[in-house]
Amino acid sequence: MAKHEPITGHYVYLTVEDIEYRVYYEEAGQGIPLIVGHTAGSDGRQYRHLLNDPEVTDRYRVIAFDLPFHGKSLPPHGEKWWEQEYQMTKTRMIAFPNALTEALELDSPVYMGSSMGGHLAIDLASKHADRYRATIAVEGALRSAAEYVHVGMAGIRREYDNPKVSRTSTGAAMMLNISPYSPEANVREIQWEYQCGGPGVFAGDLYYYYYDHHVTPEEARAIDTSQCMLYLLTGEYDPNTSPAETQELADLVPGCKFWAMPKLGHFPVTENYEEFRQYLLPILQEIIDNSDLPALEEAGSTPQ
Template sequence: MAKLDPITGRYVYLTVEGIEYRVYFEEAGAGIPLIVGHTAGSDGRQYRSLLCDPEATRDFRIIAFDLPYHGKSLPPHGVRWWETEYNMTKARMMAFPNALSEALGLERPVYMGSSMGGHLAVDLASNHPDRYRATIAVEGALRSAAEYVEVGMAGIRKEFDNPNVNRTSIGAAMMLNISPYSPEANVREIQWEYSCGGPGIFAGDLYYYYYDHNVSHDEARVIDTSRCMLYMLTGEYDPNTSPAETKQLADLVKGSKFWVMEKLGHFPVTENYVEFRKYLLPILAEIKAKSK
């Protein structure tokens, strides 16, 4: 008998901002729908261990999708996309999981995202609380650290858009965000995933990550966790979104819950899923209990 993962991959057509995209997604499990979003410049392969976790998939239908221009989701056909600079905006980031949920007929799914996907979990809880029963922000915050913002998009593109050095530069940069306790094989997997992206896509994602995601204190205070529960998980060794920055958000959102993940960094789902699941599974159990 062949050894097979319990994962099914398909394509779905989503129309966002008047453009039709052919979007790849993988899923496993049954029950409460859980959409998971990847980090900037990467793709849904980051969630392969989660999709193969029988404890997670027993009660949850987990759906990992590749944003357009990422992974197996190509740029839109019939659009001269190469003539326009790629920048991911907050409106577009929110539109894709919303459109995916509608296309698949999901009833108030849970959303979980990491890094820029973690920021998105906050934006969805704030802007679309009736679409989601809960969101889980992995490495999320009010906004990205000011010292990164000050670099500017011109600096970001200079660093990451050169097609001759793009993949090497990104792989090296990722090393700075990974916990020193992460197994080497997992670190190499993160580097590999980042080496597969198209030129300019990582930098364009950072437009949302550094600039368009910017939650004010007043906005955070009115996030209603009775409508959409907000959970937050941040790695102890994350220099991009520190536990202190996530705590600042958690202190503003009444009823939210926050945990610091020991010995994990900016990519906890991939860095060490065995450790990450210790934090995730109790959250999923709580969501299940509240959904009865």
């Protein structure tokens, strides 16, 4: 008998800023909706290990979507997208999970994102706490490291927009962001995913990651974790967002919870899911407990 995974794929049409997008998403499980957002320049394949984890999908409906221009979500048909520079803004970044929530009629979902998706988890908790019961920021912070911002978008585009080198150079560059303790098979998987990206897309995503996401101390203090709980997880070996930078955010947000993850890097969901889930499962259990739903059995050890 053929081996199958419990994952199904769909296309849904989302209208954002008066443009209709055909967006691909994969899902598995049942229960509380858990929307997961990918890193800059990649796609929802990063969450295949999570989608196949029955300790999650027994109580959560996990939905991994590809942003337009990423993975199986093509650029918008009928729009002359090739005549303008691709650039992901904060407003647009926020709009997509909100539109997905409405289109799929999700009731108070949880959002979890990594890297730029981790930044987004913070922006959603700040701006749209009424839509989400909790958000989980993986490798998130108030802002991206200043030394990267000083490079400027012109420098970033020169590095990543050249179609002759962008796929290989981007895949190689990602190796620098991964923990040396990660299994090589997982590391190569991340590299492969980045080599599949369209020219200019990674650089365009970095506009949001480096510039448009910037949470002020006042905005951080105003996040209401009694309405939308904010969880923070950051890998020890992440050179882009260090645990110290996430701690800076955690110190400002009343009631949020933060764990640094030893031996993990910038892509913990993919680079070593078995380690990452030891931190994720107790969080998902706590969300269930606070939602007055049946408990997950053997949900893993509590983060220390």
